[in-house]
Amino acid sequence: MNGVYLMKKNITYFEKPGIDNTDELIALVKERQEELGINNILVASNTGKTALKVSNEIKNINIVSVTHHAGFREKGKLETDPKIAKQLKERNIPIYASSHALSGVSRGISNKFGGVTPVEIIAQTLRMFSQGIKVCVEISIMAADAGLIDEGEEIIVIGGTSQGADTAVVLTPVHMSSVFDLRIHEIIAMPRP
Numbered sequence: 001m002n003g004v005y006l007m008k009k010n011i012t013y014f015e016k017p018g019i020d021n022t023d024e025l026i027a028l029v030k031e032r033q034e035e036l037g038i039n040n041i042l043v044a045s046n047t048g049k050t051a052l053k054v055s056n057e058i059k060n061i062n063i064v065s066v067t068h069h070a071g072f073r074e075k076g077k078l079e080t081d082p083k084i085a086k087q088l089k090e091r092n093i094p095i096y097a098s099s100h101a102l103s104g105v106s107r108g109i110s111n112k113f114g115g116v117t118p119v120e121i122i123a124q125t126l127r128m129f130s131q132g133i134k135v136c137v138e139i140s141i142m143a144a145d146a147g148l149i150d151e152g153e154e155i156i157v158i159g160g161t162s163q164g165a166d167t168a169v170v171l172t173p174v175h176m177s178s179v180f181d182l183r184i185h186e187i188i189a190m191p192r193p
């Protein structure tokens with residue numbers, strides 16, 4: 001008999017965005033990671049704190065931590081906490097910083113001349129879901145372009161609202177040159193807008 005194959009899955013919605021959701025978010029990620037047998041987790045972590053929490057809770061997987069580009073808060077400076085960076089290094093967790101895929105030089109153009117650039121419209125459209133969804137897409141492109149994760153393999157990506165984590169998705173990363181081929185397969189959790 002012909003039919004449609006349906007998959008029913010849970011999405012957890014946090015009442016409010018923000019850092020207070022981090023522990024619960026990581027527990028939900030662990031559950032989905034085990035269910036899907038995913039081996040790679042990418043996490044946005046300015047200080048490294050959220051990446052460290054993920055590695056404390058989820059074992060035997062590859063973790064990559066992505067931080068803000070140098071100069072995001074203070075000229076020439078990264079935000080990574082050196083003590084945390086050392087711990088991540090001991091656990092073979094790379095910390096990656098580069099120009100942000102969904103702002104980059106475009107931000108310099110709009111800062112200088114006003115207006116908006118197409119890449120900033122992509123970012124703002126993704127923020128219609130949550131800040132974290134935009135972050136997940138952005139850091140997956142950055143890490144794929146750095147060769148830190150394989151294009152074409154499903155991974156879990158974690159993002160948040162300024163600090164900590166409140167959003168996680170399953171996606172297949174792509175390089176920046178094929179941004180619209182990126183597919184978000186599952187939303188594990190996000191704040192309810």
Ligand SMILES: Cc1cc2nc3c(=O)[nH]c(=O)nc-3n(C[C@H](O)[C@H](O)[C@H](O)COP(=O)(O)O)c2cc1C
Nearest residue numbers: 044045046047049050067068131160161162163164
């Ligand atoms: C490349 C990059 C871009 C980010 N962009 C945003 C953003 O647009 N909006 C936002 O609320 N948070 C943004 N963040 C913050 C993250 O979503 C996350 O909450 C934070 O990196 C966690 O850092 P912590 O481990 O030091 O708490 C960004 C982080 C990174 C690394």
